[in-house]
Amino acid sequence: MPYGAVGWATLLWAVFLALHLALNGRWWPWLAVSLLPPLLLAAVPLALLAAAAATGARGAGALAAVCLLAAWRQNGINARALLPRPADAGGDNDAGGDGDGLRLVSWNTQHWNQGGDPDRFYAFLTSLDADVYVLQEYLNGFEGGEVWDIDDEERLRAAFPDHHLCVDNNSVTLSRFPPAGPPVPVGACSLRVDLRTGGARDAVLSTYNVHIPVQLTVMNPLRPAFFRDMRRRAAARDREYAALVADLRDNPHPVLVTGDFNTSAAIGDIRRMPRSLRDAIGACRSLCPASWNARARLRLWRIDWAFTGGGARVGSYRFRDAEGLSDHLVQELTVTAPTVRERGKN
Structure with missing residues (x-):
């Protein structure tokens, strides 16, 4: 994936996540959006991190890491099992x-x-x-x-x-x-x-x-x-x-x-x-x-x-x-x- 594509994909995900964190549980139409599998909130930024590492897109990688951490409590992963x-x-x-x-x-x-x-x-x-x-x-x-x-x-x-x-x-x-x-x-x-x-x-x-x-x-x-x-x-x-x-x-x-x-x-x-x-x-x-x-x-x-x-x-x-x-x-x-x-x- 070219550098530009990684950056834009990461930015689009960051915008979606910002809307999700702001509207989720506060605006009833967002109920339909929040039915997404929780694991996507970890899988998508991890995939973006991997793409950023492969292309050297450091800014996109940093933003993807922020997205991963910001939604960590909503991804359904039970880290305490480890x-x-x-x-x-x-x-x-x-x-x-x-x-x-x-x-x-x-x-x-x-x-x-x-x-x-x-x-x-x-x-x-x-x-x-x-x-x-x-x-x-x-x-x-x-x-x-x-x-x-x-x-x-x-x-x-x-x-x-x-x-x-x-x-x-x-x-x-x-x-x-x-x-x-x-x-x-x-x-x-x-x-x-x-x-x-x-x-x-x-x-x-x-x-x-x-x-x-x-x-x-x-x-x-x-x-x-x-x-x-x-x-x-x-x-x-x-x-x-x-x-x-x-x-x-x-x-x-x-x-x-x-x-x-x-x-x-x-x-x-x-x-x-x-x-x-x-x-x-x-x-x-x-x-x-x-x-x-x-x-x-x-x-x-x-x-x-x-x-x-x-x-x-x-x-x-x-x-x-x-x-x-x-x-x-x-x-x-x-x-x-x-x-x-x-x-x-x-």
Whole structure:
């Protein structure tokens, strides 16, 4: 690539990146742009750096390096996976080790086995053998927003006789720990369940079962209906994030916040999460973690997240194959918090 071409390509990328950093999470039409695979925010400047080195374009190389650093937190790379694992990290994450404390599974079930084999679906759920299940999309529906409520509580209670069942906001939380009160709907799409995790009356861990609405419907982007739908969905996302953050700020308990955020590292909405929370990805051993699309060979987006706060900590964290049952991988975590008793036993 000639010197001039490298310089212009780098300058164009720098302009795009400046717009992305300025508008991302602040201007609703940019939601469509921010759906780009986060890895591009590292791959493009690295390619430009290589081209600059090959052509001797020092100015372009310096600008490409600035671009790489400026967007580093949005590229989805988990550099902490390269660090040595602490001795008390809670078991072998890649091997799915048990570790100490609570074993939790978080999963978007993709319309709760709609059109599939219920026996296979429940066999998979029970094989995960978790202390707490945080499951999203307890509903049936089709693209376009039309959904139907379902009632599978009898089957759930039969499959998980040792778990307490909480259902609301199209979400299911199953726990070996007893709830400290009724489930609390958060916004229109998420659910908080406070769990008694020890003998003391105030030993509570709040679990947040999160499902943020998707950004857009797949349709002709040249039609006005596309932009009306995206603006409506952006407003719904704003309401859900605002309700979640408000509830978290008023919650005095240790918290575990997990689910389908429909938000990648490249989407500015994830910055709305309180700074007091800790992203569980530091406990993951994958350098480029991704949770979607589980049915594709190449997975480029992590849109399922887990956060802890208030003294709760993640010992191990991994994404597990959903065996074709959903387009989301399963999040598996080992969580410790003050007074959490292993596997919910007294």
